Amino acid sequence: MTYLYLNNLGPVIISVKYLSIGLGATYIAYLINLFTTKYSSFRKNNKIKQGKIDIVDLTKRIHQLEIENSKSERPADENAL
Numbered sequence: 001m002t003y004l005y006l007n008n009l010g011p012v013i014i015s016v017k018y019l020s021i022g023l024g025a026t027y028i029a030y031l032i033n034l035f036t037t038k039y040s041s042f043r044k045n046n047k048i049k050q051g052k053i054d055i056v057d058l059t060k061r062i063h064q065l066e067i068e069n070s071k072s073e074r075p076a077d078e079n080a081l
Helices: 002-007 010-080
Strands: none
Touching: none
16 A cells, blocks of 8 residues: 555655746746845935935025125115115
8 A cells, every 4th residue: 555655656746846946936036026126226216315415406506606696786786876
């Protein structure tokens, strides 16, 4: 009886082998997808941070230009009076 059971075990071992290969390949594909998604979101976050830094720099420059503009208008107003 044991001989018949062990003799029929071959197809089960082959099935488990191919199932584990398939699961391993799926897991590797999942990891690749995970890392590429993380990398692309990291790049997008860096672009957003750089954009915010650019906005702050441009706001400072606008403020400096407004100050220079107001300084250059003051003498003209004093001469007009």
